[in-house]
Amino acid sequence: xxxxxxxxxxxxxxxxxxxxxxxxxxxxxxxxxxxxxxxxxxxxxxxxxxxxxxxxxxxxxxxxxxxxxxxxxxxxxxxxxxxxxxxxxxxxxxxxxxxxxxxxxxxxxxxxxxxxxxxxxxxxxxxxxxxxxxxxxxxxxxxxxxxxxxxxxxxxxxxxxxxxxxxxxxxxxxxxxxxxxxxxxxxxxxxxxxxxxxxxxxxxxxxxxxxxxxxxxxxxxxxxxxxxxxxxxxxxxxxxxxxxxxxxxxxxxxxxxxxxxxxxxxxxxxxxxxxxxxxxxxxxxxxxxxxxxxxxxxxxxxxxxxxxxxxxxxxxxxxxxxxxxxxxxxxxxxxxxxxxxxxxxxxxxxxxxxxxxxxxxxxxxxxxxxxxxxxxxxxxxxxxxxxxxxxxxxxxxxxxxxxxxxxxxxxxxxxxxxxxxxxxxxxxxxxxxxxxxx
Amino acid sequence: xxxxxxxxxxxxxxxxxxxxxxxxxxxxxxxxxxxxxxxxxxxxxxxxxxxxxxxxxxxxxxxxxxxxxxxxxxxxxxxxxxxxxxxxxxxxxxxxxxxxxxxxxxxxxxxxxxxxxxxxxxxxxxxxxxxxxxxxxxxxxxxxxxxxxxxxxxxxxxxxxxxxxxxxxxxxxxxxxxxxxxxxxxxxxxxxxxxxxxxxxxxxxxxxxxxxxxxxxxxxxxxxxxxxxxxxxxxxxxxxxxxxxxxxxxxxxxxxxxxxxxxxxxxxxxxxxxxxxxxxxxxxxxxxxxxxxxxxxxxxxxxxxxxxxxxxxxxxxxxxxxxxxxxxxxxxxxxxxxxxxxxxxxxxxxxxxxxxxxxxxxxxxxxxxxxxxxxxxxxxxxxxxxxxxxxxxxxxxxxxxxxxxxxxxxxxxxxxxxxxxxxxxxxxxxxxxxxxxxxxxxxxxxxxxxxxxxxxxxxxxxxxxxxxxxxxxxxxxxxxxxxxxxxxxx
Numbered sequence: 001x002x003x004x005x006x007x008x009x010x011x012x013x014x015x016x017x018x019x020x021x022x023x024x025x026x027x028x029x030x031x032x033x034x035x036x037x038x039x040x041x042x043x044x045x046x047x048x049x050x051x052x053x054x055x056x057x058x059x060x061x062x063x064x065x066x067x068x069x070x071x072x073x074x075x076x077x078x079x080x081x082x083x084x085x086x087x088x089x090x091x092x093x094x095x096x097x098x099x100x101x102x103x104x105x106x107x108x109x110x111x112x113x114x115x116x117x118x119x120x121x122x123x124x125x126x127x128x129x130x131x132x133x134x135x136x137x138x139x140x141x142x143x144x145x146x147x148x149x150x151x152x153x154x155x156x157x158x159x160x161x162x163x164x165x166x167x168x169x170x171x172x173x174x175x176x177x178x179x180x181x182x183x184x185x186x187x188x189x190x191x192x193x194x195x196x197x198x199x200x201x202x203x204x205x206x207x208x209x210x211x212x213x214x215x216x217x218x219x220x221x222x223x224x225x226x227x228x229x230x231x232x233x234x235x236x237x238x239x240x241x242x243x244x245x246x247x248x249x250x251x252x253x254x255x256x257x258x259x260x261x262x263x264x265x266x267x268x269x270x271x272x273x274x275x276x277x278x279x280x281x282x283x284x285x286x287x288x289x290x291x292x293x294x295x296x297x298x299x300x301x302x303x304x305x306x307x308x309x310x311x312x313x314x315x316x317x318x319x320x321x322x323x324x325x326x327x328x329x330x331x332x333x334x335x336x337x338x339x340x341x342x343x344x345x346x347x348x349x350x351x352x353x354x355x356x357x358x359x360x361x362x363x364x365x366x367x368x369x370x371x372x373x374x375x376x377x378x379x380x381x382x383x384x385x386x387x388x389x390x391x392x393x394x395x396x397x398x399x400x401x402x403x404x405x406x407x408x409x410x411x412x413x414x415x416x417x418x419x420x421x422x423x424x425x426x427x428x429x430x431x432x433x434x435x436x437x438x
Numbered sequence: 439x440x441x442x443x444x445x446x447x448x449x450x451x452x453x454x455x456x457x458x459x460x461x462x463x464x465x466x467x468x469x470x471x472x473x474x475x476x477x478x479x480x481x482x483x484x485x486x487x488x489x490x491x492x493x494x495x496x497x498x499x500x501x502x503x504x505x506x507x508x509x510x511x512x513x514x515x516x517x518x519x520x521x522x523x524x525x526x527x528x529x530x531x532x533x534x535x536x537x538x539x540x541x542x543x544x545x546x547x548x549x550x551x552x553x554x555x556x557x558x559x560x561x562x563x564x565x566x567x568x569x570x571x572x573x574x575x576x577x578x579x580x581x582x583x584x585x586x587x588x589x590x591x592x593x594x595x596x597x598x599x600x601x602x603x604x605x606x607x608x609x610x611x612x613x614x615x616x617x618x619x620x621x622x623x624x625x626x627x628x629x630x631x632x633x634x635x636x637x638x639x640x641x642x643x644x645x646x647x648x649x650x651x652x653x654x655x656x657x658x659x660x661x662x663x664x665x666x667x668x669x670x671x672x673x674x675x676x677x678x679x680x681x682x683x684x685x686x687x688x689x690x691x692x693x694x695x696x697x698x699x700x701x702x703x704x705x706x707x708x709x710x711x712x713x714x715x716x717x718x719x720x721x722x723x724x725x726x727x728x729x730x731x732x733x734x735x736x737x738x739x740x741x742x743x744x745x746x747x748x749x750x751x752x753x754x755x756x757x758x759x760x761x762x763x764x765x766x767x768x769x770x771x772x773x774x775x776x777x778x779x780x781x782x783x784x785x786x787x788x789x790x791x792x793x794x795x796x797x798x799x800x801x802x803x804x805x806x807x808x809x810x811x812x813x814x815x816x817x818x819x820x821x822x823x824x825x826x827x828x829x830x831x832x833x834x835x836x837x838x839x840x841x842x843x844x845x846x847x848x849x850x851x852x853x854x855x856x857x858x859x860x861x862x863x864x865x866x867x868x869x870x871x872x873x874x875x876x877x878x879x880x881x882x883x884x885x886x887x888x889x890x891x892x893x894x895x896x897x898x899x900x901x902x903x904x905x906x907x908x909x910x911x912x913x914x915x916x917x918x919x920x921x922x923x924x925x926x927x928x
Contacts, residue, residue, distance in 0.1 A: 002547050003563065004509075004545065004560070005517075006567075008518070008545060010514070012515025015518075032583075033583045033615040034615070035494055036488065038488060039516060039517075040518045041518075042521065043519065043522075046854065047524075053855060053858060055906075056909040058855040059488055059855045060859070065488065065831070067616075071583075071587060071615050085922060088485075089911060100583070101583045101584040105583075105587045131514070131515040132548050132549050133550055134549075135514060364540070405521040
């Protein structure tokens with residue numbers, strides 16, 4: 001039984017509605033009470049990098065706005081009416097009905113309602129994401145299970161080089177758009193054709209292409225494994241799992257070599273790319289070295305308070321490339337037990353002196369209580385959420401908001417992934433330090 | 439109908455105030471058919487977009503009481519809005535010079551097994567944790583759709599705590615599905631404060647004004663105005679302390695910046711403790727501030743002082759207002775706001791020389807808790823010209839359709855996530871997010887110049903509108919904006 005949570009760092013399963021919003025011209029239809037859409041949008045998008053409503057987010061999302069009547073007598077009729085009229089009013093290519101607590105506790109037969117539209121040829125799927133069922137990492141995978149089972153069709157040809165990219169969760173990660181773009185650039189740099197499902201691009205057409213890919217690429221410690229495994233079962237598409245978000249030269253090089261090898265890209269092509277990218281990257285790193293070595297404002301030790309994507313990805317970069325010392329790491333999402341060993345192994349892949357304690361499922365109190373036990377001899381670098389700026393001030397640390405909720409920054413196309421992303425991160429970290437007193 | 443503080447929860451606005459969320463007609467029609475004992479029926483929609491719920495409104499008030507805590511008995515998503523509440527918390531604390539802290543809120547994280555076996559244990563654990571972690575002066579327990587449907591006995595859990603938690607622990611009934619009027623959540627919060635925090639007066643504080651508001655940006659301005667009447671404002675609920683809230687029963691008068699917000703607590707304090715509630719139109723614009731200040735002054739016997747103050751404020755702003763009116767003359771607008779603001783701003787925009795072509799109100803209370811129709815709508819309906827008027831719980835598809843037909847110069851809206859949709863249509867959108875926008879003579883001048891600025895450089899809006907597409911079909915833009923609102927049964 002999970003305990004109480006102070007300072008939320010993710011939302012409930014219905015938060016998957018933002019993953020639908022992230023697919024261009026896909027339209028979520030919420031079958032739930034009147035406040036779910038507003039609260040989830042507020043938490044995942046507006047209060048998290050101010051990501052906006054986009055094409056059909058925020059208060060534009062169709063919703064049955066369930067009342068007492070639907071709770072007492074069932075909400076199937078209300079849902080049917082909402083879907084029917086959504087199809088008239090809203091201009092989209094894929095419709096996704098997502099349920100909330102009211103519908104799931106009452107037990108509406110949503111599948112029956114949705115099938116009646118699907119049978120008439122409407123591109124529509126449903127997913128039961130009542131908030132009590134789990135968090136939005138869980139809801140995101142439920143959404144994909146629904147799209148795979150109810151929408152995707154087997155392709156009669158495999159497109160060589162086409163790679164479906166599965167990684168950070170849209171909106172939960174405020175940097176998702178830039179990050180997926182950066183991953184796509186890395187893949188293109190070695191001759192692969194990335195299929196990016198979210199953000200500016202092909203929208204629902206990219207969803208339809210999923211079954212014809214050469215392979216699925218999962219860049220994630222654990223989230224998304226169910227999805228790529230299901231795709232393998234259903235369409236026979238193999239998957240390649242790379243556990244850490246590649247940030248910086250070491251990890252980006254390692255990523256390109258391993259994905260290149262899996263995809264059958266000639267080693268020479270991969271090595272040429274890495275050489276070119278590193279030369280450019282190190283041109284800037286060389287320029288940064290004067291500041292990094294010769295000023296007195298150097299944080300020796302760092303703390304990450306983020307989900308496993310970022311805790312792991314940032315830790316690797318800060319240790320392997322920037323040469324900092326990990327103090328303690330917090331993984332904020334509840335990593336399911338079955339995946340815990342996988343994540344733990346990844347956090348342990350450093351030289352002995354560089355392995356730090358990791359706390360899973362951290363909330364505000366975990367962070368506060370654990371950090372109180374540490375003695376910082378210098379001002380620590382604290383990469384967390386906007387919640388953590390308070391504790392960072394108390395510790396006289398340098399805070400940089402990198403994880404949900406990021407409410408002190410506007411985030412548009414910024415990313416910390418890849419080579420350029422690592423340069424942005426270096427700029428941001430040292431700008432916080434230099435800006436802290438002037 | 440008097441407010442009953444013996445009830446365990448405030449009845450929702452639909453039941454208490456005849457509140458509706460569906461109407462299409464005109465201002466005069468709405469007013470005539472909902473006054474003098476008449477009641478207008480609500481019209482349902484057969485298509486709707488996601489609106490907001492009571493829980494958000496309750497938490498937005500309670501989360502910023504500086505030394506209280508909230509236990510949100512809900513799945514984690516119901517705390518999604520607390521991130522925004524924390525932004526408001528930091529903003530408010532920063533500008534008040536208070537220490538830098540996060541809001542004190544714990545979510546009980548209701549999961550699947552709790553929907554089967556009940557969530558009482560989790561609630562108990564959450565309350566104990568809130569007490570251990572924050573040592574607050576009071577704990578509010580906000581409910582959710584999930585806790586309501588599974589039927590957790592909130593009061594039972596609280597009473598079983600006994601001396602383990604030696605502070606008031608107060609339930610706040612704000613299940614989202616209970617009311618379509620999110621402002622019912624304000625009443626839930628006030629009911630909790632009135633029943634769990636406020637104490638009977640031990641003495642009278644003849645200078646104290648309970649100033650019911652949200653974020654309180656106009657504190658200095660109000661303090662100066664009230665000072666001239668020998669009065670001191672106490673801004674509630676956000677950024678007040680539990681101790682300050684205990685004694686609001688001792689105040690000389692209760693005033694509010696938003697009559698939608700103030701109705702429940704103002705009326706209850708008047709009925710229960712004899713603290714007069716100022717029932718004038720809200721203090722926006724010239725007519726608003728003057729009526730409001732006179733209302734406050736009348737309650738404390740300062741009629742002479744207030745006239746002097748009003749004359750000074752007028753004199754200080756008369757030239758600017760003339761200039762603003764000259765520059766805004768002939769401009770047209772549509773407005774979409776909560777009821778108090780929609781009604782009040784009909785008057786404000788008229789004072790600025792702007793013609794309102796249509797007003798949309800996020801809901802409509804047919805009467806306030808003290809039994810009368812909202813004063814601002816009566817005033818607006820008393821003008822010669824009628825105006826089309828709609829009521830909808832922020833249904834953007836209706837607003838977008840209406841805006842595309844009416845094509846006003848300006849769209850004024852109040853509520854996060856509404857103004858951008860006007861801008862996407864190429865209409866200069868002026869959001870009224872701060873509750874003290876157009877407050878008083880001087881606020882009206884600032885607002886006027888802000889509108890002039892918005893109309894002076896339209897590049898951002900124009901270029902945005904040229905490049906974005908709205909999520910609606912062409913078919914929809916060819917329909918009447920209220921096609922999905924059921925026909926009224928009269």
